[in-house]
Amino acid sequence: MTAASPHAYFPVSARIGADLKAQIAQGVYPPGAALPSTRALAAELGVSRTTVTAAYDQLVAEGYLETRPGARTRVAAGLQPAPAPVAGGRATAHHLSAYGRRLLAEPLMPEPLMPEPLLPGSLLPEPVMTEPAPGPAIDFRYGDLSGNDFPVLAWRRALTAVLLRRPARLGYADPRGLPELRAALQAYLWRARGLRCGLDQIVVVNGSQQGIDLCARLLVDPGDRVVMEDPGYGAARRAFAAAGAAILPVPVDAEGLQTGRLAAVGPARLAYVTPSHQFPLGGVLPVARRQALLAWAEACGATIVEDDYDGEYRFDARPVEALMSLDRTGRVIYAGTVSKTLSPQLRLGYLVVPPALSDVVTEAKRLADRQAPGLEQAALAGLLTGGGYERHLRQARRRHADRRAALLAALAESFGGTVRVEGAAAGLHLVAWFDHRPAAAETGMAAAARAAGIGVYPVGPLYHDPAARPDRAGLLLGFAGSEPGTIREGIRRLAVALAGERRAGI
């Protein structure tokens, strides 16, 4: 009962119990041995007898002690000396599943997709952990949104409205998601993405990543062939690779997936595509290629996963309708998300699945985590049906258009003809190609930028087949996370950093 006991802030009876356990573990009281009477121990410790009795009762409840009416309390006969309670203190090899081994065998995700800390660690009075290294001062990381854009008041109002409804009971609900939300999404998808579907086809998921992962689990066995855009989205590639897929990279050009190459690739189980705004190169897949892709899928029995990760943002025209809206044969699974419209931190997305897959996706979602969080689902439904979502979206479109314009102007001003921009017609990022510099220069360029406090991200790691990529340097620039002034300043500093890096002769 020393002051340094880790149990120092436990009630006295708990401290007595902890010390008794330690003494039992050390063999002071071997199995079957009688303990001091409660009266004796209370006197020894200078505490009330009630306190000691409580400690004994607790250890009886836990099985350390045994008691019989009229007899002394004893250490349980079958007990082994217990180890000190430090969980997982010794390294032990665990047998991993094939899935787990594939997960560790794959290289980590490329940097643009690596997580960094988001919410400032301001809740705790003192630092209790090592803080991760701070990010660059001006960051063009793709996938980030500016915190300024989040509709704090509308979201808070929506959450409060849901909280105050106070349901009579809290239990598990439909794994596909809240009926109100699915109905709201059904209407939204029709008017905004040209997608007509039944309620039973909609499954609310935790962001599009869960949707992709469910598709990989349900549709891909080890060795199955999966078509992916090259370059393409790393987190999807990793999900399919972890499922054991044989990845078939198909090159993209300025119009997205080169569907003319599908015949040469041959049949596949699945194709993962980003037709609204190819990730990362930004092409918008024309309707003729969409038809070719659907025809290929039907011919070989493939399922198409359409990741519509930022299809809401189109700057020169209305957003192109979803690929799924052209699908008459039930080959396409559509994955949508609010990660680019509200916040990636909300972790809300949705799958629209062909009717034939509705049951199995529902069961997989149930076993994966039962359902998406109820409060947030109801809040999003409120925002959608009340019109707040599209009001916010219109505002976000304007802000992102300003950011995009600032980025394009700054690139032209600082780099002139030495930079060629690709993929800026839609979405929240673009690729800046430095045609006069080799692909190998990318890493040095990003490092020089980083040293100057600017986060830019090489395109290289997003290529599946490094040999197939053009020998020129490309940087991925997301513009949704910063304001126009910061963007302009960031590009100015980037130009200075890259000029210096070049003079250094790398």
Next chain:
Amino acid sequence: MTAASPHAYFPVSARIGADLKAQIAQGVYPPGAALPSTRALAAELGVSRTTVTAAYDQLVAEGYLETRPGARTRVAAGLQPAPAPVAGGRATAHHLSAYGRRLLAEPLMPEPLMPEPLLPGSLLPEPVMTEPAPGPAIDFRYGDLSGNDFPVLAWRRALTAVLLRRPARLGYADPRGLPELRAALQAYLWRARGLRCGLDQIVVVNGSQQGIDLCARLLVDPGDRVVMEDPGYGAARRAFAAAGAAILPVPVDAEGLQTGRLAAVGPARLAYVTPSHQFPLGGVLPVARRQALLAWAEACGATIVEDDYDGEYRFDARPVEALMSLDRTGRVIYAGTVSKTLSPQLRLGYLVVPPALSDVVTEAKRLADRQAPGLEQAALAGLLTGGGYERHLRQARRRHADRRAALLAALAESFGGTVRVEGAAAGLHLVAWFDHRPAAAETGMAAAARAAGIGVYPVGPLYHDPAARPDRAGLLLGFAGSEPGTIREGIRRLAVALAGERRAGI
């Protein structure tokens, strides 16, 4: 452009675009054909030329039309007649993975675990979908919590505090969860569950179901042997079975898993246990059995998944410490949740994994859905560090103790010696055994109760090996969802219903 067009609430240019698409699909304008000039079409439709130009521009952007300077706008040469946009309209067979096929082959979950609608569908002004059948008037469904208990104000305050911090950027964060929350959980687990662990061992998940599913994916290959309690938790059994596990049912008694039977079962890859309060029979695993289980796991190299789903509730003593606190060799994965302390709708839980598994679990969580929702994580961290969580827990314990007392008293009053209660020392449910009635009577009893508006749930479906179960009827009674008066009334009505059902000679 009929009034019945599904695009009736689109802007006029969008309606023109939709009609043009339909005409292209019907072959009115075949691939390569010239369209009317914008001037001509504008005159024909009685709209401005700008409107028609906008429609043409949009279809050019989508790839339906092609345009060259000085030439008439034409239908894209490579275009096929497009189908009408009804997603997934024809049933198509999809090739499912082995996982998907196992998922569909397994029987659906037994009724106590089946989801029912939770939040009333009050967001939408009109009913837009078929409402599911209403639940029983008084429901003893296990897993539900009373909506009265949820700390609405504290949770709202915590959420608001987080929302108003308004981070500069919104992006993806650590897949293991918010550092503040993991630090808060680390401290909580130490003081409340006797569990000391490093921050890197904690991974925040979407409720314990996701934790269990991650364990199944990472540790179980098809054919691997997995020990499960019998009877046991259906959703866990389904997750392991879907991973392809060969389930080894080990019987439980009043003290939980019969560890003495493990030697006969032989080695296994994994054991899933509920030592704090065996689900469903309610036994608290004594420390000697805990030691035996750990020794068995070490001897055969098995990993133990400890599902501490309601370990916070112990009515006759302090909660028993977690099994993992006895684990010195890193064999135990601990799964905790707020589903029984705050709400199953929040979908927040946590794994504590041995250091050797930290990396692979982190990667699996990242690919599964990147991370748990940020707002809710931060709100829970605030509740934990501010003391609100444990204040709420103390209150919840008192309320549940009252409900439990009401249920025990009502059972004694209505059934006397004809009912034997098991597993009431801990947790939020108990089992009422009708020793004088055969197991086969359970279904009829539950149906008779249901007809009287009372939801009770047979124990039978929770047995893996129906032959091994005792031939007596048992009903699972959860008491966390209703208030004491309702519980008493429910048991009175249950007694009447069961007496009537018995007289009917079933």
